[in-house]
Amino acid sequence: MTDANPNPTPPSRRGDDSPTPLPVDEAASLAGRIVENVEEVIVGHHDVTEHIVTAILARGHLLLDDVPGVGKTMLARSLARSIDCEFKRVQFTPDLMPTDVTGVNVFDERSREFEFRPGPVFGNVVLADEINRAPPKTQSALLEAMEESQVTVDGETYRLDQPFTVIATQNDVGGDRTYELPIAEIDRFMKQLTLGYPSPEDESEVLRRVTGRHPIEGLDPVATGEEVRRARETVAGVTAEAAVREYVTRLANYTRERADLGVSPRGSIALLRAGQARAVLDGRDYVVPDDVQAEAEAVLRHRVRTGAETGGASGAALIAEALENVPVS
């Protein structure tokens, strides 16, 4: 349904020829540049912007939970533009089919062969809008792509181009005709973020910027895909000492002891990875508890189910409580 990628990555059998990591300071300045660049367009969401950049560096995907019209799409687009990579957008609807996401084999009359038409998932920054409006089967097609960084169509596996980051949005106001994401799938998003309404000053600034030429039009890339891939290697190499690992474990345990469903080990891993990215953002090659704390709410809150079943709010409260009470060592 959207513009197909003319050069999809062929079925990948690439080895582990991972790119050389950037030095930490370069990675830090890269991340800083991206954040600044995005903020040319997005006003008043510095924290969210940082979270998104760290999620990309930590190979994570994002879930934006929000009311419509607060700039989710714009955020994703400016991000894709800043990194100079491909941006794709899928509007999830109740009738959206899995192949609408992943791509489909089309019979070529001339060559009399089936030819794979890549879906919108073959992009570097993929905005999956209103993911909760699509039926579970379609959702899970996207989620598999997120988890595996590859898609399988008719038995054929296609590796996705890196960096690959999904920014999915959910609208709170959907009411009926939505399919709530199952907890197992929501767990695959590294972070859940909320933009929220801008403050009056920020909003008037937004209005000032969009009059005339939209700032996104003039946005220049500040990083290449290759640089992002290398920065990801940097993040992966960040030291996380036992003290930090144990702190993460204690946080997870704290939620497990107090919620119906606590943070999964996948959540702990995500938190540590996010912490690594946060450390790089700060120009360090080691994680400190502060990094973990900075990421904890965004990474953990959607993974816990409290008894009240009041959703993210009480999850966030529990995480805040954990940060307050779990001793830092």
Added chain:
Amino acid sequence: MSADAAVGRELELGDVAVPYHWLAVGSTGVLMATYLSVLYHVTDIVGGTAALTALVVATLVAATLAARHLPVSYAAALVVGLLGAGLGGYYLSVPSPYLVATSTGQILADNVALLTGLSVLRMTEVGAWALGVAPALSFGPWYLVLRRRYALAVAAGGVALTFFVLTGDAGSFVTLVGSLAAASALGFGTLARRGGTAAQVDAIAIALVAMVVVSSAISVVPGGTASPILPGGSAGPQTVEGSVVNNDERTNIVGSIELSPTVRFSVEAERRGYWRVGAYDRYDGDGWIRTGEATDYRAQSAPPGPSRTLDQTVTVEADRLGAMPAAWRPVRLRTGADNARVTSEGSFDPIGALREGEQYTVLSEVPDPSESELRTAGTDYPEEIAERYRQLPASSADRIRERTDEIAAGAETPYATAVAIENWLEANKAYSLDVDRPDGNVAESFIFDMERGYCTYYATAMVAMLRSQDVPARFAVGYTPGQRVAENEWVVRGLDSHAWVEVYFPEIGWVKFDPTPGGPRADTESQRVQQARERNVSNVDTDDSQNGTWTPTTTQPEDETGTETTDDGTGSENLTAVAESGPGQRPQLAPDREVGRTDSAPEIGVATTEAEDGAGDVPIRPPSPEEAALGGLVVVGLLAAARRTGALARLRRTAWLYWQPRRDPDTDVERAFARLEHLLADRFRERRPGETPREYLDAIRGIDRRAERVGEIYERVRYAGESDRLLADQAVALVDELVRERRGLGR
């Protein structure tokens, strides 16, 4: 302090967690050690230490094994069986003459008598008895405590300890330690069963210390007033074993005898003699014990060797006299036999006491061997003599033997040995009534350390030295001849009481040796009598004695054995405890300061109160082991109390803050940061649990740059995995600086 409230079954001591069960086991072990120490002491005196140790160890091992496999009912039967077998073995080992006289009733009566404060040491075969009861006493409590039957274990051990407390063999200190151990075994046992908190452990410690403090102030154990745990309370210098015979009964009578210049009795006899009261065979390092029972009066055989008959008529001049003084060897009572019995070493003894004016006539056969007879007497001792009169506490025997070997180097016969020892003592030790009772073995102390002493010390040392040379000897007490007031009459005062030595020679019998130098003794004595006369003390003199001493016309003083030292007619000496007669008594080797003191003459005839003694100059001395142990206990209690009140934690905190021992860089940096945190907590606020070090340091405004640097180092070491000696040095040095400045944190 939340750890205090945590219920658990372990005591956390720093990093070590000790289960309460093992604390209870340890306490029970201490309890058992208290009464087993009494048995050990017994075997130390009479021999069999190695056998006892082996037996106890074997029993403990057996009990440990049995605790795993043997049900309680079988174990109980086993203990009863062990006890029965042990006691049966003991009765079989008692020499038949004793056994003939014993019936079941008497055995029971004997045991009951033991519980009234008669030392187990009085038993003739106490060594066999100790070995007999040891297995049962070791097995029961140990088995029970290992099976976690704490209350039963303490009950069993407590009964055993109580027995020795009642016999008086367990002194105040042992009793106290045993009681503390019993209490803590119960306490920890309860904690082990039900779980306990650190606060409860503190409470136990405080309770134990309260026991120490209270019982030191008010001694409630038998003999406690006589042997208080800490000096200065009430009693004179006595030993733990002193409580054995230190009943009121003894003190009453001895008090008036021992200290008084008043007349005790007068003797009408052809010749003068040492008016002997009794002798003692068993030496336990602290004093003397007479083993065996007194028997009904019957005439005694004369000594086997040559002897001279001496008829003595003794008139009691004191209110009461608990003995029948007579020259050795008393053979027959011409009058007064109805009221007499014979002690186990052959002296006569009144049943009850003699009253003023009572008279008895006793016939003695005084051994009268020539010197050559003594020299040639040989060493062919009868078995029971050799066995009974050559015993020495094993713990000091070797040392005394070595010294005596040197002193008696040239002596080839027992007689020569005795003379050599006697001469050495007379030449090397000064006579003084004013001595401090040494700790530990009296003979050993007198021989090696002390420079002065009086008759009891001389006699005790000489017996010990003789016994170390395998010469049978015993400790004899009585009176010196006294003041000769007429040709055939001697007046004997309380301060004529004396102690000397009797040595056994085959075919001759017991021969007296007196190692105490005579001269100084006489001076002390006459001075005292004179003083008493000046103060008009009643009963210092009889009608005759006031008129002065009758001087014999012969110039040659009579000698009874030819070995006696020069002795003028008034030569006499105070004996601390001549004591009333009867089995079980023993004189104490306690110094008697009152007699020697001329500045504060108390009412004569009444024992100076102990308080006066204690009020005198107390010499500065190092604490005894008992005092050290008690001090240690008190310190433990104070620590527990301090912990309860948090003082200990504060103290530890401060010490911890100021002093940092170095280990590896990681630990050093972590500790340095912890110290910094403590410092900041004092000055600003504590770090909250969820607060990262970085947040904390950032949150404190105006913080010292050095503190920030420590924070950076901490972060790098702890989170970046850097381990660097230089960084650690820097961190520790910075924190040291900050701690020293204390106020240097804020700018």
